[in-house]
Amino acid sequence: MRPAGAGRPLRLALYRNLSSCDVGLRRHPAERGDACAVGGHSRTTHAADQQEPPLGNRRRNVYLVCNAKYHDTNFARLELLKLLAEDDDVHTRVADSFGDIEGIRNSELLITYTCDLRPTEEEQAGLADFLAGGGRWFALHATNALLEFVEGGKVDTPDVAPKFMDLLGSRFVAHPPNQEMRIRVTDVAHPLTEGIDDFEVEDEEPYYCEALGEQAVLLEASYSAPSSGYVQSDYGRDRDSHPQMYLHPWGQGHVLYLTLGHCAGKHDMKPIVDIFPVVRGSWNSPVYYELLRRGIRWGLGKL
Numbered sequence: 288m289r290p291a292g293a294g295r296p297l298r299l300a301l302y303r304n305l306s307s308c309d310v311g312l313r314r315h316p317a318e319r320g321d322a323c324a325v326g327g328h329s330r331t332t333h334a335a336d337q338q339e340p341p342l343g344n345r346r347r348n349v350y351l352v353c354n355a356k357y358h359d360t361n362f363a364r365l366e367l368l369k370l371l372a373e374d375d376d377v378h379t380r381v382a383d384s385f386g387d388i389e390g391i392r393n394s395e396l397l398i399t400y401t402c403d404l405r406p407t408e409e410e411q412a413g414l415a416d417f418l419a420g421g422g423r424w425f426a427l428h429a430t431n432a433l434l435e436f437v438e439g440g441k442v443d444t445p446d447v448a449p450k451f452m453d454l455l456g457s458r459f460v461a462h463p464p465n466q467e468m469r470i471r472v473t474d475v476a477h478p479l480t481e482g483i484d485d486f487e488v489e490d491e492e493p494y495y496c497e498a499l500g501e502q503a504v505l506l507e508a509s510y511s512a513p514s515s516g517y518v519q520s521d522y523g524r525d526r527d528s529h530p531q532m533y534l535h536p537w538g539q540g541h542v543l544y545l546t547l548g549h550c551a552g553k554h555d556m557k558p559i560v561d562i563f564p565v566v567r568g569s570w571n572s573p574v575y576y577e578l579l580r581r582g583i584r585w586g587l588g589k590l
Contacts, residue, residue, distance in 0.1 A: 347376045347587050350394040354383040355402035355429055359552040359565075363400045363427075366570065370579055371398075374587070388413030396586035397422060400548070402429035411450045418454060419538030423586040428548035431496065432459035443518040456535030456542055457496040460522045461514035465490045465549065465566065470531055470574075474505045478590045479532070479543070479581050488569040492549040495523030498530070506532035506545075532578070543582055547575060 349371060353364040364381065371377050380390055385406040391397055397417065406414065418424060431452060435443045444460050452458040471485050493510040507528040514520045523529065535542040549568035556563040569575040584590040 345376060346378050347374070347396070348394040349377050349379045349396045349398065349583075349586070350387075350391045351379055351381045352383070352385060352397070352399045352401060352404070353381065354404050355400055356404070356434070357551065357555055357559075358400075358402055358429065359550040359555055360400070362550050362552065362567075362570075363548070367398060367400065367579070370576070370583060373580070374583070377587070385410040385414065388417075392417050392420075392422075395422060395588075396583070397424045398427070398583070398586070399424070399430045400427045402432050403434045404430075405433050405448050406451055408450070411448065411454070414454055415450070415537070418540035418542070421539040423540055423588075424454075424542045425582045425586050426455055426542055426544045428492075428546060429459060431455045431457050431544070437518060440516075441518050442516055452497075453499050454537055454542065456500050456502055456533065456544060457498055457530070459494055459496050461495045461517035461519050462492045463510065463512035463514045465492055465568070466510065466512070467491070468493055468508050468510065470506050470508050470547070471528075472505070473507050474503070477505055479534075479578070479585055480505050483574060483577065486572065486574045488547060488572050488575065490549070490566050490571075491547060491568045493529070494546045495529065496546070500535060502530060502533040502535055504530045504533045506530070543585060545578060545582060547578075 351364070351367060351371070353360055353367065355363065368379065368381070371379050380387075380394070382390070384404065385391070388410055391413065397414075414424075433444060433447055435445055437443050442461075444458070446452070446458060467487060467489050468491050469485060469487050472480050472483055474480055493508065493512070495514060508531050509528050511524045511526075513524065514522065530544075531547055532543070532545045535544060547569040549566060550570050551563055551566045553562050553565055581590055
């Protein structure tokens with residue numbers, strides 16, 4: 288019989304060696320640095336030995352900013368992380384602000400699900416650098432919405448971050464009550480929409496937005512109800528259609544904006560409403576999840 292504790296030092300040494308190599312973070316040997324050990328035997332990795340892994344096995348850095356006031360941020364974050372986890376090469380960093388500009392710059396794809404989250408001027412400059420250098424930004428739902436409650440309880444959407452909105456290619460102005468919407472595919476040949484038929488979503492927020500710069504519209508919808516809860520209650524009602532997904536170039540990079548995706552939990556409208564019915568909107572649509580998957584693949588250059 289082996290004495291109690293026999294083999295423990297070897298196992299402990301193995302554990303320590305593996306820990307020093309960041310096992311579990313799925314880092315490629317070329318990213319780990321000098322020495323990695325298996326079974327207590329170390330091997331030094333020299334610069335000449337470090338080769339760029341094949342594209343299909345390279346770690347893909349994604350940065351997710353998820354912080355949407357008056358929305359179910361926790362639900363959206365979880366759903367997006369599950370979709371990102373479908374790709375074994377994806378390494379995702381999660382934040383609730385744009386504060387880590389260096390982390391964003393070091394990523395190839397930025398995904399945002401935010402509402403009323405205003406980046407500082409320095410952060411806006413960093414986002415512009417990210418796009419100018421070829422980064423891709425998948426912006427969802429209310430990323431372009433900055434809100435201000437005014438006297439009488441109405442919501443205003445002042446143009447307080449014009450640089451931010453220019454980067455996104457649009458600025459949210461108002462929306463009427465949630466409704467069922469029919470979404471039309473305007474570019475049937477683009478890889479982001481190819482093979483997708485017109486579809487319907489339920490309990491969704493129809494956005495009226497100001498278009499800024501070039502937009503290649505991929506999805507659109509028609510609606511004209513007044514936005515009674517907003518200062519600019521009649522904004523956009525004179526238009527025949529409204530973009531629901533578009534591509535917007537900036538420098539060497541691109542923004543893919545998908546306005547669909549409202550969701551709210553029972554406590555997300557406090558202090559305006561104490562208890563609110565749970566809303567999942569477009570998240571109840573399988574087509575919406577397909578659009579999200581394609582958007583992620585587009586951002587990683589896999590589409």
